Amino acid sequence: MKKVEAIIRSSKFEAVKNDLSKIGINFFTFFEVKGYGRQLAEHVVYRGAEYDIGYIARLKIELIVEDQNVKRISDTIRHAAQTGEIGDGKIIISAIEEIVSIRTGSINESAL
Amino acid sequence: MKKVEAIIRSSKFEAVKNDLSKIGINFFTFFEVKGYGRQLAEHVVYRGAEYDIGYIARLKIELIVEDQNVKRISDTIRHAAQTGEIGDGKIIISAIEEIVSIRTGSINESAL
Amino acid sequence: MKKVEAIIRSSKFEAVKNDLSKIGINFFTFFEVKGYGRQLAEHVVYRGAEYDIGYIARLKIELIVEDQNVKRISDTIRHAAQTGEIGDGKIIISAIEEIVSIRTGSINESAL
Amino acid sequence: MTEIPFVTNNLWVLIAAMMVFIMHLGFATLEAGLVQQKNTVNILFKNVMILCIGLLTYYAVGFNLMYPGSDYTGGFLGFSGFGLTLPEGVAGLQDYADGKYSYYTDFIFQAMFAATCASIVSGAVAERIKLMPFLLFVTLFVMICYPVTGMWKWGGGWLNTLGFVDFAGSTLVHSVGGWGALAAIILLGARKGKYTEKGVRPIPGHNMPLATIGAFLLWFGWFGFNGGSVLSADPGAVSLVFVTTCLGAAAGALTTFVVSYLKFKSLDHSMVLNGLLGGLVGITAGADGFTPGSAIIVGAIAGAIIPFSVVFFDKLKLDDPVGATSVHLACGVWGTLAVGIFGTGKLIPQLIGVVAIGAFTFIFAYVVLLIIKKTVGLRVSEEMEIKGLDLTEHEMSAYQNIERGNYALMVSE
Amino acid sequence: MTEIPFVTNNLWVLIAAMMVFIMHLGFATLEAGLVQQKNTVNILFKNVMILCIGLLTYYAVGFNLMYPGSDYTGGFLGFSGFGLTLPEGVAGLQDYADGKYSYYTDFIFQAMFAATCASIVSGAVAERIKLMPFLLFVTLFVMICYPVTGMWKWGGGWLNTLGFVDFAGSTLVHSVGGWGALAAIILLGARKGKYTEKGVRPIPGHNMPLATIGAFLLWFGWFGFNGGSVLSADPGAVSLVFVTTCLGAAAGALTTFVVSYLKFKSLDHSMVLNGLLGGLVGITAGADGFTPGSAIIVGAIAGAIIPFSVVFFDKLKLDDPVGATSVHLACGVWGTLAVGIFGTGKLIPQLIGVVAIGAFTFIFAYVVLLIIKKTVGLRVSEEMEIKGLDLTEHEMSAYQNIERGNYALMVSE
């Protein structure tokens, strides 16, 4: 089992979700994160003084998948989330040892 | 050292926390996440038009534990978080290479 | 490639960010988490009844780095984030299999 | 002093009605601020409906039940017919109330009062009562219960004859709301998780700015509530009422601040807002009769009562999220008795009034709510309570984008 | 009744002006509450500027365009010069309006009205219109369009001669704003994501307490809007207006509640707030002429119109985030016609007024906006819309620390 983590633009969330759904992936967990990277945070003026807001808003999607699906999922996310502009984000793949379904207690493939 | 991640119903947080405490686990990190899975998001009506709110609210708990404790912790979480209804969530176990205590600099077992 | 996760006091975020920048690390993802550990949550009184607020607020920083940089980064974070008081947090290091840049499609080192 | 022109008197009472109106926004925001986020829309919705139902039922029935006319002087109950019937010509104008206000002015001022007592109940029962049964109760409460006891005094009934004094309604409005609230929270039970084996577990309000807006708007409206209750623009009387009302409120907030600091070592903002309101409720029965000095004493005592009362109700496991019973019931009773102590000097009629109106209101509310409880049910399911009433009753969230983003729409590139 | 003293009449109209002023905060908060969080500062900013620009342009041009004086009685257009020129001595005081109010009182009361119709537009076009072009449009709308049609009736123009009745402006203010809003949303197009292949996708408002504050403050201000339109402190007339206004609003909220519950099985708070406002708009044209009973019927029908109207505009893909077209246009038209049905009995002049003012306003707004669209552009870029206007137009966030913390500053050790 692998864990796929993707840091994406929130504006691409809908596209990623739809494209994953098309390849049969209908589950993941996501949350709001803040990014700091090549893309610089916006510079704004407040009461006459300039400052940058310190980060850019991003969404992180996490999903556990069977090994054989990793490539397809990673590609799907990449295509859906890409704009080609700096700031598109990353996909990170790592191994997990076990996933357990809290409801059924079954593990790994059958836990999905 | 292992990392145990659990995606649970927020209504079960208190139970999980208490049961972990009973087996001597008094530390973890948690945050709010949004889930998308078998359990469907609620359909609601706003100004005469229906829509679904897109996700269900969940809590994610993360804790780093010694290898020999993984099973006990995983079971404890599962029992505390289970309702048997769709949407109970998952427990994910993976290996980590090192945990460092920022305060003391000590690593692994002694960092906990 | 490794993943470095650090749970730090939000008051140390600025210092960590600056020190990482000094050693050439200008990218990471971060988000707010809640901690439960040795440091106890604050006890407060509301309308005459005491309660504790249940957790302490922390920030979690995640960054993917090349293997050879792990030690330096971990040390940098630790020094920047340390106060010596209980509640300083942890740094967790784990292996990842792959990181993909959504923008370019390049992987691992070249994805950073 | 020369006689005050009818038009000036009337204008002031109309303006006062407008001010009492804004108290409904005060209640709505105070209560919304002191409940949990997940029940915010629900409490706002209720407060809107209470006002609307209150005005319509007072039009249909309440006004003529509360002011049935001279035929029922000294009586217990009277009714002069449904709806409004404008006395023709000057009979509905100067002659209607001795050159003080017109028929419609009388109605609108009184109607604005009526709904306030139901708003008091809504705060106490927040976060767990079913919407429709609640609205049913409110309808009956404003339509029947409030006007009946109101008639006993302001409608010229038996308590008036007895010499009971309640200038602007410490008892007739506030404690009536408070007794209704008490009956309701007894029957409803506490919110899940409030009283645990380990003791009281506070459930903090979710928006202190909102609660503060509420308390200030209530004070603002009280200028009309008390000032308008002079029922004329009499400069001496109205200005005295303004002074006693404000000093009472100020003293109430100050003693709550001091007492709760000494008692709990905490500068609890929600408590101080309650103290301010307690001061206002306390001064209301005798605002036209106290000296400024007495007003400070009466308000100060009301403020001192608040922290003890809040803890007392919690000890009894009577769960009141906004402190309505402490503010309106405890301080309402205190204010009414204070008239006997600092004002008229006659405590007995005050006691009789407090007890009689309290008993009638409590029993009325208890019986009506018990019937509702036994039939359609009073309390939402545990699941609804956990999820919150906003999502389960209204299918919406008070702060949509803040907590549950619509991700495709709420993006940052 | 003896004559009402000039000073009392004048005082009431001044107080009414003050009350109409607070409606601007009502609009600001209502609209802010019903848009997405990311466009909150923008809508607040607009509402501040609308009021300020409205007052200044009404001073410069509008007042003398709307009230050009008796030379233009029965006419279509008149103008009596720029700025304010106080008639000397009693001519600007008692004699100015037959002992009812002074010249400056007249101006300030009317000026407060003027800007409200632009606020109505701002809600409908929220979340996607460019700020500067919008302000340009508002300036022309308040400076020219509103005063011209206003003159037709209140300025003594041809509609007045014709017997058209619009007491406080269901048509002259509310439907004028509504027609402007309609023209604007046709030209602007819907917010991205609102109408999908799968149907209407709601974009919920981000702050229901704020929206509720807005609705209550609008009602509060309406005491001045309608009550002040009596243009004297006449006790009978003002008190009747208070009663009809409040009963209309209450009935409106109640029927919206019932109808939308039956229609959608939902207790939609935002809809009920619209219903309450619809009741107010509906009652406005005939608030001085209806009986309380008719007021309830007129308000109730207005409230019943709301859910249907909201769905209707959505069917046409005319995207109105706050329901301004339903509240101000649909109910404004209804209220004006209702005067012909329940009040004067003359429907024809009402129809002529509605159509004439509607046509002029719609065409004026459409042409001005079309020119703006073809030149500087009317709509923000898609990127700005996605990011939100707060960040892109104002470089700030409505709730700074809640959503985007300044981490070094907003820490918890």
Place this chain on the structure above:
Amino acid sequence: MTEIPFVTNNLWVLIAAMMVFIMHLGFATLEAGLVQQKNTVNILFKNVMILCIGLLTYYAVGFNLMYPGSDYTGGFLGFSGFGLTLPEGVAGLQDYADGKYSYYTDFIFQAMFAATCASIVSGAVAERIKLMPFLLFVTLFVMICYPVTGMWKWGGGWLNTLGFVDFAGSTLVHSVGGWGALAAIILLGARKGKYTEKGVRPIPGHNMPLATIGAFLLWFGWFGFNGGSVLSADPGAVSLVFVTTCLGAAAGALTTFVVSYLKFKSLDHSMVLNGLLGGLVGITAGADGFTPGSAIIVGAIAGAIIPFSVVFFDKLKLDDPVGATSVHLACGVWGTLAVGIFGTGKLIPQLIGVVAIGAFTFIFAYVVLLIIKKTVGLRVSEEMEIKGLDLTEHEMSAYQNIERGNYALMVSE
């Protein structure tokens, strides 16, 4: 014009008092909106206590220090005893102020003013001052400092004799608050992190809707602040004051908008709110004397001052989270001088008044605060500042469930 009846005059001054009351909610919400979320409860708490303490100390001491009576005409200091002593009979009514208002009306109107100057200070010192020492300072400031300089002019003191003009308090109220604020922020120092080596680092306010509500409510209250300062219902005077006040505010907002757009290329909402308030402060000294045209100029200049002043104070590293020094001090001085330029034509007395009152107030505040600083301390610990005053002084959070959920209670199944 015939004489205005006592009762009407009195009624207007009472209503004006009510309006000035609501300015306290205006200050509370404006300041709360412009500070960081973590200090919200603290600033709300302070504003509640300022009002309550202000009313009580003005009752106890202030009123008789500010209006010691004719014995002290032309003097520097006078005191006519503690508390309120109602002159008997008509002496406290018609005769009290030549048929304008009663004794108690006078008190309550003046008392509402008194606390406003302390509210001005509270905004400037927000986010870092200790609560108890602050309240101590406020007590002395409202009890002694404000009444003493107030007596110099309004109490018939030496500045009045000199021909100094300050209609409703650009100097006596606003710049007094501003000078107090200036002394305080000099002694307190800036918020941690505001001034870095790299320059000014803004600390944005956390809730723009709240700040907007505040600004509108302040304007709303200003109808009473300025309109009531006519001290009678004189139709010509009050209506002129309404017009100049509103045009001044509108012009202020507009020029701030334009200037800050040209200067910073930003449409800063918080700045425009400051501009609006600057316009109001600027117009206050001469609201009864300016023509509408001059009012626009005076307000416009005030609005243009704001962006420069905000930047100026930041250059001096005088940290003022809400812009109180710019709004109340800079524009207060400007407005007072403007009377000499556009109104009376006599600039010298205006200058003397500005300097004398400024010097006394600044020194008073500086000395009192310095003593407090050297004894009990003025500033919270760095740890408290970082954690926020809500949690450390009040043990609560302004928005409980939004940011720090009680997880067992705030669940979504």
